Amino acid sequence: xxxxxxxxxxxxxxxxxxxxxxxxxxxxxxxxxxxxxxxxxxxxxxxxxxxxxxxxxxxxxxxxxxxxxxxxxxxxxxxxxxxxxxxxxxxxxxxxxxxxxxxxxxxxxxxxxxxxxxxxxxxxxxxxxxxxxxxxxxxxxxxxxxxxxxxxxxxxxxxxxxxxxxxxxxxxxxxxxxxxxxxxxxxxxxxxxxxxxxxxxxxxxxxxxxxxxxxxxxxxxxxxxxxxxxxxxxxxxxxxxxxxxxxxxxxxxxxxxxxxxxxxxxxxxxxxxxxxxxxxxxxxxxxxxxxxxxxxxxxxxxxxxxxxxxxxxxxxxxxxxxxxxxxxxxxxxxxxxxxxxxxxxxxxxxxxxxxxxxxxxxxxxxxxxxxxxxxxxxxxxxxxxxxxxxxxxxxxxxxxxxxxxxxxxxxxxxxxxxxxxxxxxxxxxxxxxxxxxxxxxxxxxxxxxxxxxxxxxxxxxxxxxxxxxxxxxxxxxxxxxxxxxxxxxxxxxxxxxxxxxxxxxx
Numbered sequence: 001x002x003x004x005x006x007x008x009x010x011x012x013x014x015x016x017x018x019x020x021x022x023x024x025x026x027x028x029x030x031x032x033x034x035x036x037x038x039x040x041x042x043x044x045x046x047x048x049x050x051x052x053x054x055x056x057x058x059x060x061x062x063x064x065x066x067x068x069x070x071x072x073x074x075x076x077x078x079x080x081x082x083x084x085x086x087x088x089x090x091x092x093x094x095x096x097x098x099x100x101x102x103x104x105x106x107x108x109x110x111x112x113x114x115x116x117x118x119x120x121x122x123x124x125x126x127x128x129x130x131x132x133x134x135x136x137x138x139x140x141x142x143x144x145x146x147x148x149x150x151x152x153x154x155x156x157x158x159x160x161x162x163x164x165x166x167x168x169x170x171x172x173x174x175x176x177x178x179x180x181x182x183x184x185x186x187x188x189x190x191x192x193x194x195x196x197x198x199x200x201x202x203x204x205x206x207x208x209x210x211x212x213x214x215x216x217x218x219x220x221x222x223x224x225x226x227x228x229x230x231x232x233x234x235x236x237x238x239x240x241x242x243x244x245x246x247x248x249x250x251x252x253x254x255x256x257x258x259x260x261x262x263x264x265x266x267x268x269x270x271x272x273x274x275x276x277x278x279x280x281x282x283x284x285x286x287x288x289x290x291x292x293x294x295x296x297x298x299x300x301x302x303x304x305x306x307x308x309x310x311x312x313x314x315x316x317x318x319x320x321x322x323x324x325x326x327x328x329x330x331x332x333x334x335x336x337x338x339x340x341x342x343x344x345x346x347x348x349x350x351x352x353x354x355x356x357x358x359x360x361x362x363x364x365x366x367x368x369x370x371x372x373x374x375x376x377x378x379x380x381x382x383x384x385x386x387x388x389x390x391x392x393x394x395x396x397x398x399x400x401x402x403x404x405x406x407x408x409x410x411x412x413x414x415x416x417x418x419x420x421x422x423x424x425x426x427x428x429x430x431x432x433x434x435x436x437x438x439x440x441x442x443x444x445x446x447x448x449x450x451x452x453x454x455x456x457x458x459x460x461x462x463x464x465x466x467x468x469x470x471x472x473x474x475x476x477x478x479x480x481x482x483x484x485x486x487x488x489x490x491x492x493x494x495x496x497x498x499x500x501x502x503x504x505x506x
Contacts, residue, residue: 062464064110064167064396070124072099077128083166085109085130096127103137110167110195110396110414111442125398125444131412133444144237144479146199146227150210153217158182163221167195169395169416170220172437178220179418179432186215186226192233192440194415195395197223204230234479274308274454275404276340280348285339285373287313287384287459290404291326292345294336306342307331310403310458312360312471313384314373315488316496322370323362323493325471327457328354331361339369340404357421357436358483359456359473375495380408384459386495388467390416390437390484398463399441401472405454411441413469417481437484439470452480468495 059067064085065078075092077085085107088096096105096114103116112132119134126132159181164170170178170193182188182200187208190201198219202210210228217224227233279289289311295304312325326337335351336342348369353362365373375384381402393413401409417438421430441460452475459468460482470482 058398058463060464061398062462063394065129066126066396066398067129068125070120070122071126071129072120072124073128075128077130083168088128092128099127100134103134108196125410125412131442131444144194144199144233145197146225146233146236148202148210148226148228149212150215150226150228151217151224152213152215155216157218157220158185158216159220167395169193169393169413171391172433174220175416175418176432179435182216182219182224183432186210188420190232190417190419192415192417193222194440197225199225199227199233201233202226202228204228234474234481237478276344278340278345280339280346280369280372284377285311285348285369286377286379287311287375288379288381288402288404290340290454291330291348291457292338292341293331294334294338294342296333306334306338308341308404308454309456310405310454310472311339312457313375313459313468314365314370314496315362315387315493317494318492322365322496323353324349324365324369324373325457325459326351326361326363327471327473328356328359328361329456337363355488358471358485358488360471360483360488375497378402378459378461382461382463382466384461384468384495385466386468387485387489387493388462388465388469389489390439390486392465392467393439393462393469393484399460399469400463401455401458401460403455403458403472406452406458409455410444411460411480412444413439414442414479415440437486438473438481439484441480441482443475443478443480 055069057069064083065076065080067076073092073095075088075095077088077092079086097103099120100114100116101118101120103114103119105112105114107113107130110131112127112130114127114132114134115137116134117137123134124132159178162170162174162177162181164174175191175193178198179188179191182191186200187203187206188200189203192199192201200219202208210226215224215226227236229236275290277290279285287310290308291311292308293306295306307330309327309330312327314322314324316322324337331337331351336347337349337351338345339348346369347366349363349365351361352364354360355362377383379402381400393416395413395415397413399411399413401411403409417440418432418435419438420435423430439460452472455472455475458472460470460472461467462469468485470485472480473482474480
């Protein structure tokens, strides 16, 4: 794990942008800087008394019971002593209905859903410290629950010795024990550990069948549910996602599925279209900027294409080598990395290494790009401070992403996934300890496909610690998954501040 960084002196360009900002935060209508910088005593001194202080968006965002800045409920639904969300009282229920335009509500124990045509403004991501989504009346909405008729609550728990606290992610050793137990009864390809139940995805095409009620309904102290289809469980949920009606006026052209998007001015960070500003020439490169691949070699009769994604963070290994992270999926056909795009941009580096299992490619930057890049700013998202191990990611904690096609997006950790890596049939089975670990996050922000595709590669930054919990990878519309960075950390990679010091910013 990397050490906490020392205060960083900001470049004159960043300081100037912060002192002369004409932009407003759509959550609060308060003046804000287009670049949210890491806070420090030195930073406060540098930007001066004329800068606009930014309000904290969260109280206690590190676990369940966090409260969003726009949560005006005069009560809390989080019961810390019993680690659960309680039902509102009659008086509190009346308050909720008044505030939400009389909409009906329900909650599944960790997330409240309110159907309303007139949601409260400004929008909040929590109500009484409980995560909340506002959806149109009468629209489709499905719990993340599979429908395979296999669970039987009368069958014995195959792993009775493994239990973990309520609404807490199980540890790696606990997940391994669960997989070892259930795999004696079924061919499991993925296990999804959520707050109140565990979903086991079963392999298809292996010739195995499971009669109704033939698998245990409880595994390791949690309700067990089963998914048995070719498509992964989250992909099957995509078509059941309810469109969200909460949107800022600036993003209305994106349609009804945009949920409370933080929109930046076109010249700074445009979300109505992909951001194509050249920050290398204007000020400084940061996480969240647009990067684009070189031209893909076209097939006969087709036009050459490129792929645009979002810039990650600069990291450094024990040998002192610095690399920029980008989404591997965006650079499968070309190693050239441009900012913001191949036409009208600059070649900022080349892919020299990849981690396909993490969807991460490592880029050796040009001298100019390396000198310009800083990890201390991340548009409106919380700036990163270090790489975060999966064991330090807490269920119910909040994180932020700011991609080149999204603006600010908030996410809440909902659970963890263990997936068996794909191997040829003739190869030995991979030990459960080597299964791929991913985080599951519920999205409170842009969810359209073309938006989330452009966000790929953006760092997911834990609001409380500033730790990079992963890089935005896949989204089904309501949930996003990202690979754990444990292997990258084990290789000796840490967040790089050396570039800022070398360029005279410290």
